[in-house]
Amino acid sequence: MGRAKEIIVKVIPSKIANDFVKKHHYSGKVVRNSSLHFGAFLDGKLHGVMSYGSPLDKRKVLPLVQPSLWNEMLELNRMAFDDYLPKYSESRCFSISIKLLKKNAPHIKWILSFSDGTQCGDGTIYRASGFVLTGLNKNTQIWEAPSGEQFSRMSLTDGRSKQQQQQAKKVISRTTTKGKHILENGGASMKMYINDGWKPKQGFQLRYIYLIDKTCKISVPILPFSKIDEMGAGMYKGKKISLAERQTSDSSIAANAADFQLAEEGQHHPIAQINDTKTAYAI
Amino acid sequence: MEHTPIALIKTNPDNPRLIKDEKFAKLVKSIKDFPEMLELRPIVVNDQMVVLGGNMRLKACKEAGLTEVPIIKASSLTPEQQKEFIIKDNIGFGEWDWDIIANEWDAEQVADWGLDIPGFVKDEGFGTDFTLPDGDKAPFQQMTFTLADEQATVIKNAIDDIKGTDEYKYAETMGNENSNGNALYLIVASWAGQRK
Numbered sequence: 001m002g003r004a005k006e007i008i009v010k011v012i013p014s015k016i017a018n019d020f021v022k023k024h025h026y027s028g029k030v031v032r033n034s035s036l037h038f039g040a041f042l043d044g045k046l047h048g049v050m051s052y053g054s055p056l057d058k059r060k061v062l063p064l065v066q067p068s069l070w071n072e073m074l075e076l077n078r079m080a081f082d083d084y085l086p087k088y089s090e091s092r093c094f095s096i097s098i099k100l101l102k103k104n105a106p107h108i109k110w111i112l113s114f115s116d117g118t119q120c121g122d123g124t125i126y127r128a129s130g131f132v133l134t135g136l137n138k139n140t141q142i143w144e145a146p147s148g149e150q151f152s153r154m155s156l157t158d159g160r161s162k163q164q165q166q167q168a169k170k171v172i173s174r175t176t177t178k179g180k181h182i183l184e185n186g187g188a189s190m191k192m193y194i195n196d197g198w199k200p201k202q203g204f205q206l207r208y209i210y211l212i213d214k215t216c217k218i219s220v221p222i223l224p225f226s227k228i229d230e231m232g233a234g235m236y237k238g239k240k241i242s243l244a245e246r247q248t249s250d251s252s253i254a255a256n257a258a259d260f261q262l263a264e265e266g267q268h269h270p271i272a273q274i275n276d277t278k279t280a281y282a283i
Numbered sequence: 284m285e286h287t288p289i290a291l292i293k294t295n296p297d298n299p300r301l302i303k304d305e306k307f308a309k310l311v312k313s314i315k316d317f318p319e320m321l322e323l324r325p326i327v328v329n330d331q332m333v334v335l336g337g338n339m340r341l342k343a344c345k346e347a348g349l350t351e352v353p354i355i356k357a358s359s360l361t362p363e364q365q366k367e368f369i370i371k372d373n374i375g376f377g378e379w380d381w382d383i384i385a386n387e388w389d390a391e392q393v394a395d396w397g398l399d400i401p402g403f404v405k406d407e408g409f410g411t412d413f414t415l416p417d418g419d420k421a422p423f424q425q426m427t428f429t430l431a432d433e434q435a436t437v438i439k440n441a442i443d444d445i446k447g448t449d450e451y452k453y454a455e456t457m458g459n460e461n462s463n464g465n466a467l468y469l470i471v472a473s474w475a476g477q478r479k
Contacts, residue, residue, distance in 0.1 A: 008406060009411070010406070010409035010410060010411055011409060011410060011411060011412070011413050012404070012409055016404050020404070035415075036413060036415065039404070039409065041406040044405055044406045045403065045404065045405060045406065046403075046404035046405075046406070069417075069418055069419040069420075070418070070419045070420030071415065071416045071417050071418055071419070071420070072417070074415075100411055100413075103411075104411075104412055104413050104414065104415070105413070105414070105415040105417070107415075107417040107418070108415065
């Protein structure tokens with residue numbers, strides 16, 4: 001694990017976390033629901049951020065794990081690390097964040113996270129950190145404007161995100177002359193955006209769950225990681241590549257990752273390979 | 284340039300510059316660590332010994348325990364020019380090239396000297412404790428509506444009216460402590476009752 005052991009994880013203010021995420025996360029965007037931010041410090045400086053918060057559609061995801069009350073779960077909705085951090089930093093930091101959650105918020109029973117297989121990755125770090133895969137669907141959530149700018153479906157059709165809707169309206173103004181109805185009324189469905197040339201990003205969305213309270217039950221089927229290759233959903237650092245291809249190219253690193261994870265968690269998890277840690281994960 | 288007892292110099296009450304505690308501490312440290320700089324960049328005063336340039340440095344010198352400081356008297360400046368000097372002395376016209384700072388300088392050292400480097404966050408002042416709400420969702424919710432001014436006035440008046448009634452006074456609130464919410468509920472429930 002090397003210098004990853006030297007990383008210190010602390011709670012940091014949202015302003016600092018958000019500035020870091022905007023700079024280092026592949027999306028360049030923060031999640032407005034993020035409320036708990038951990039900073040990863042190495043050599044006295046901030047080099048990584050993990051942001052937890054409530055999911056945007058909590059009612060929908062709450063039944064995924066039972067029993068689970070309203071405030072007993074969090075979504076890991078941003079994870080961004082810079083190039084300074086060594087290998088295995090993400091797994092190490094996630095592990096520490098879980099320890100801090102157990103200490104300060106022992107009522108948190110599970111963590112939800114999504115991996116963006118349209119432009120980032122299929123969740124290598126999540127698998128290495130002990131998450132299980134519970135969802136693997138073709139993307140319908142991330143949409144691309146004719147200009148190439150991207151927005152989440154919810155931000156375009158849900159009135160709650162005024163800021164993103166304003167941004168989307170600016171994009172519509174710049175990229176199309178047909179979007180007057182959207183500019184005036186907002187988009188209640190994606191149909192109007194489709195008519196103006198918007199398309200969903202090609203690729204998959206992967207849903208991962210990590211149980212802190214192992215007595216809880218996941219109420220949806222747990223998918224084998226092999227399903228990622230079966231569906232052609234493999235992606236690493238924004239490039240389509242299967243798990244099998246990665247495994248053959250760097251099996252020794254996979255073994256190291258597995259050893260590290262076992263040592264960190266004190267138990268066995270399904271382990272995927274870690275080839276490099278210099279990419280931000282999550283959507 | 285001359286050296287003057289620090290007690291003779293007056294801070295300028297009209298100086299529009301502020302300094303935060305953390306920055307002030309860095310300035311004091313800077314003066315202690317690098318006193319030669321003060322010799323090369325003296326405090327500028329007018330003939331009445333009021334500071335035109337270096338108000339913060341003067342305060343920091345006092346804090347650092349200096350009894351004498353180098354000064355330059357700007358005797359030739361008119362009162363208007365003195366005002367102009369105070370502002371212009373504090374304007375930063377240039378921009379920092381953060382790439383050069385990051386690559387050619389010791390960023391930690393530069394931050395220690397007092398320069399705010401964007402994105403450079405030190406492992407100081409942060410902890411590991413936090414709290415999160417627990418239990419189930421609170422059985423309350425907020426609703427937002429857009430109303431025309433005339434509509435809003437009607438609703439406000441109705442809420443005020445019902446708050447003066449016994450019906451409101453003895454109503455079941457279901458644990459809600461928001462008086463407007465309770466009043467609005469009574470109005471709507473009353474309307475719904477009449478519709479039945």
